[in-house]
Amino acid sequence: MFCTNCGKPVAPETRFCTHCGTDQTALPAAAPPQPFHAQVASSAAPAVAMHTPTPLPTAALSSGRGVTPAIWAVVGTLAVAILGGLGYWGWSNKVAGEETANKLTAVEEQRRLAAEQASAASNQAAEAQQILAAQAAMDKRIEVEEAQARANPQTQPGQAAQSPAPPPPVKR
Numbered sequence: 483m484f485c486t487n488c489g490k491p492v493a494p495e496t497r498f499c500t501h502c503g504t505d506q507t508a509l510p511a512a513a514p515p516q517p518f519h520a521q522v523a524s525s526a527a528p529a530v531a532m533h534t535p536t537p538l539p540t541a542a543l544s545s546g547r548g549v550t551p552a553i554w555a556v557v558g559t560l561a562v563a564i565l566g567g568l569g570y571w572g573w574s575n576k577v578a579g580e581e582t583a584n585k586l587t588a589v590e591e592q593r594r595l596a597a598e599q600a601s602a603a604s605n606q607a608a609e610a611q612q613i614l615a616a617q618a619a620m621d622k623r624i625e626v627e628e629a630q631a632r633a634n635p636q637t638q639p640g641q642a643a644q645s646p647a648p649p650p651p652v653k654r
């Protein structure tokens with residue numbers, strides 16, 4: 483048989499457990515009544531209140547208290563992992579974006595410089611053209627003015643030259 487207190491094997495004739503010293507003679511008598519007593523106790527309201535609900539709430543509470551922190555720990559770990567992943571993702575994306583932006587900026591800078599050079603060249607060409615045009619216009623104007631001056635040498639003197647102007651045709 484086994485000691486009902488410590489569960490270690492003890493000789494049937496032994497009265498006291500050699501391990502824990504529990505009186506084994508009382509146990510055979512107590513062992514059958516124990517389930518009976520438990521049944522009676524479970525059927526008895528106060529005993530039920532004492533036995534059944536107490537372990538259950540404590541178990542539930544302890545398990546609940548144990549589960550909730552565990553859940554929160556898992557949730558926290560997941561949140562940290564997710565946030566960390568998101569942070570790393572965002573950071574890597576930001577870095578990649580910055581690198582891309584830098585590359586784009588460099589490309590755009592090169593394009594802008596090329597465009598500026600092209601525009602500067604075109605501006606220079608345009609300026610040259612403008613200068614040429616202005617020079618041409620000025621030359622033309624000068625030519626026209628010179629031609630006018632040559633055609634009407636008496637223009638400068640004023641109306642005096644214009645009023646005698648009709649008479650010359652008459653003289654012709």
Ligand SMILES: [Zn+2]
Pocket residue numbers: 485486487488489490499500501502503504
């Ligand atoms: Zn024992």
